[in-house]
Amino acid sequence: MNAEGLESFRDFVDSRSSALLKTAVLLCGGDRHAGEDLLQNALVKVAGRWQRIDEPEAYVRRILYRQQVSRWRLKWPGREVSVPEPPEVGAPGTDAAAATELRLVMRQALSRLTARQRTVLVLRYFEDLPEADVARLLGCSVGTVRSTTHRSLARLRTLAPELAALGPADAERLAARDYSPVEVRP
Amino acid sequence: MNVDELLRDALREQAAEQTPATAGFADRVLAVRRRRGNRRLAAAAAATAAVVVAVAVPLLDSGKQDVRPSGGGIVVEKKDVKAHPDQSPPREEISAGGTTLAGYSLAETVEKSADTAVYQRTYHLLNPKTGKYAKAADWSWVAVAPGMKTAAVLEQDLPASRIGLLDLTTGKVERWIPVDHGVGGLAFSRDGRKLVATTYGKNPDLRVRTEGSDDWGQEWTSSRTGFYVLDVASGKGAWTEVKLASDPDDPMGGTFLNTRQDFALATDGRHVWSGNPMGDIGKQFYDFTGKEVPVPAGDKYLSWSVDAGRSPSGKLVAGDFAGKKWKTSSYVLDAATGAKTEVHGQQLLAWVGDKQLIAWDIGKDDKNEFHNRLVLVTVGSDKTVPLTGFREGNDGAAGRWDPLFAQP
Numbered sequence: 001m002n003a004e005g006l007e008s009f010r011d012f013v014d015s016r017s018s019a020l021l022k023t024a025v026l027l028c029g030g031d032r033h034a035g036e037d038l039l040q041n042a043l044v045k046v047a048g049r050w051q052r053i054d055e056p057e058a059y060v061r062r063i064l065y066r067q068q069v070s071r072w073r074l075k076w077p078g079r080e081v082s083v084p085e086p087p088e089v090g091a092p093g094t095d096a097a098a099a100t101e102l103r104l105v106m107r108q109a110l111s112r113l114t115a116r117q118r119t120v121l122v123l124r125y126f127e128d129l130p131e132a133d134v135a136r137l138l139g140c141s142v143g144t145v146r147s148t149t150h151r152s153l154a155r156l157r158t159l160a161p162e163l164a165a166l167g168p169a170d171a172e173r174l175a176a177r178d179y180s181p182v183e184v185r186p
Numbered sequence: 187m188n189v190d191e192l193l194r195d196a197l198r199e200q201a202a203e204q205t206p207a208t209a210g211f212a213d214r215v216l217a218v219r220r221r222r223g224n225r226r227l228a229a230a231a232a233a234t235a236a237v238v239v240a241v242a243v244p245l246l247d248s249g250k251q252d253v254r255p256s257g258g259g260i261v262v263e264k265k266d267v268k269a270h271p272d273q274s275p276p277r278e279e280i281s282a283g284g285t286t287l288a289g290y291s292l293a294e295t296v297e298k299s300a301d302t303a304v305y306q307r308t309y310h311l312l313n314p315k316t317g318k319y320a321k322a323a324d325w326s327w328v329a330v331a332p333g334m335k336t337a338a339v340l341e342q343d344l345p346a347s348r349i350g351l352l353d354l355t356t357g358k359v360e361r362w363i364p365v366d367h368g369v370g371g372l373a374f375s376r377d378g379r380k381l382v383a384t385t386y387g388k389n390p391d392l393r394v395r396t397e398g399s400d401d402w403g404q405e406w407t408s409s410r411t412g413f414y415v416l417d418v419a420s421g422k423g424a425w426t427e428v429k430l431a432s433d434p435d436d437p438m439g440g441t442f443l444n445t446r447q448d449f450a451l452a453t454d455g456r457h458v459w460s461g462n463p464m465g466d467i468g469k470q471f472y473d474f475t476g477k478e479v480p481v482p483a484g485d486k487y488l489s490w491s492v493d494a495g496r497s498p499s500g501k502l503v504a505g506d507f508a509g510k511k512w513k514t515s516s517y518v519l520d521a522a523t524g525a526k527t528e529v530h531g532q533q534l535l536a537w538v539g540d541k542q543l544i545a546w547d548i549g550k551d552d553k554n555e556f557h558n559r560l561v562l563v564t565v566g567s568d569k570t571v572p573l574t575g576f577r578e579g580n581d582g583a584a585g586r587w588d589p590l591f592a593q594p
Contacts, residue, residue, distance in 0.1 A: 009216075012212075013215065017206075017211045017212075026197055039207075040218060043211075043212075044215055044219045051506055052491075052506055102196075110196070110197075139579075153190075157189070166188055169189045
């Protein structure tokens with residue numbers, strides 16, 4: 001990387017790393033350290049081809065998603081993520097307190113999904129990406145995205161019985177089909 | 187409330203709670219990168235060495251090529267272009283204006299012990315007689331001479347103690363050139379008369395476990411020792427030592443080089459050069475005594491990571507990705523002035539005369555940058571001609587092929 005490249009790389013990281021870190025932490029189920037590691041590794045890869053990339057942010061994001069899925073496959077199959085204790089919930093009995101409680105329950109459940117399941121949910125419900133975009137980013141079929149979403153939501157309900165009272169998401173109304181697994185290579 | 191609404195709220199809340207990334211994050215990343223080296227740069231280096239090489243000595247008379255049966259596939263034979271847009275990797279000859287896809291390699295990281303592996307290429311070379319690509323598994327490194335008659339090869343287990351000169355028609359080694367210093371990479375001169383062999387103390391394709399990860403990475407220090415410039419006809423030549431800067435306090439030993447950072451002959455034939463990824467200008471030239479010299483005129487805009495290099499006349503230089511005029515485009519520079527124009531293509535791989543290039547490019551509405559195929563592009567034209575089918579998989583995936591070109 002030449003001096004000009006270094007400068008634009010630094011500018012990019014300075015301006016975008018906080019936003020990227022948010023996604024990285026979510027992908028890691030709330031584990032800040034794992035999120036920082038994930039982002040750092042992605043940026044190291046990006047730095048290697050910095051002057052050949054035209055849309056760095058999209059590129060970093062793609063690496064984040066894929067890395068997260070492949071990292072899980074390689075290293076920590078079935079690993080559960082450690083997350084800090086949830087903060088104190090407001091006065092019991094109020095609606096606001098109940099809602100806060102539910103969000104925390106949801107977070108805990110998310111942290112216990114597999115990286116693949118969580119990545120698909122983060123892309124669909126945090127990044128608000130359509131199924132086709134998620135499929136392209138993860139290098140799998142739309143069918144796989146759909147079935148993984150379906151299964152991940154079902155898993156959340158199993159992990160957190162408190163969610164039973166909630167109505168179904170659109171994705172849950174579709175029948176799950178047996179698609180091939182998400183194929184992601186390191 | 188539905189479960190997806192709660193999911194959205196929970197994710198947003200968690201994201202909002204994150205404090206900003208620590209100051210100096212970019213420097214942290216750059217420091218890690220320096221320590222680890224970079225696999226992608228290494229791959230590009232390998233490709234550059236193999237391709238920069240292949241230029242000159244006419245053999246293929248492109249105007250008189252026979253029309254061959256395509257074996258049921260799509261074959262496009264237009265003027266002097268042989269394309270197989272349904273084949274990836276190609277089974278039958280791909281060429282344009284005499285620039286020929288001499289072969290391709292498939293790479294994989296093969297574990298050798300708990301903490302070492304070798305980044306191993308399996309070559310498939312074009313037999314000029316049959317017009318088909320056939321596996322040539324004996325070789326760890328192949329450089330094809332201009333004219334597509336001969337290739338220089340190294341056996342497995344680098345660094346090698348001899349260099350083979352392979353007859354591409356018979357697939358047999360015609361002659362061995364023994365060497366005293368182990369060779370890890372080869373590159374022909376533009377006229378095919380000289381061969382530059384890069385010498386290493388260790389296998390330049392060795393990989394070790396990256397600290398704190400299951401990934402394979404390069405070692406921190408380079409084992410490059412120097413180069414031979416050999417006369418192909420006689421097999422004679424001298425070895426030149428190129429000492430690396432050393433610094434005992436630096437975990438990288440004072441020099442940042444990829445473990446494979448091969449030398450190639452400069453355009454003038456009187457110097458050699460190699461990439462120097464962390465250096466100010468990204469490359470370094472040497473005379474035949476191993477002394478560092480300034481960049482020779484005309485090679486100023488040469489970039490070691492762009493395989494196509496200088497055009498046959500030397501007037502133009504293939505440059506990096508541009509992406510301004512079109513979604514995927516690259517720069518072509520005037521070798522004298524550095525003036526830039528854009529040409530279609532993600533990555534410029536080989537010149538076809540002085541006006542055209544073979545490049546990687548994605549399909550028109552494709553969003554996946556890894557889903558690319560070989561195309562023929564023309565300077566000053568909007569037209570691209572597909573030459574092969576699309577490569578599947580992501581960067582670094584098994585089954586992805588890397589091209590090896592020969593000039594006519």
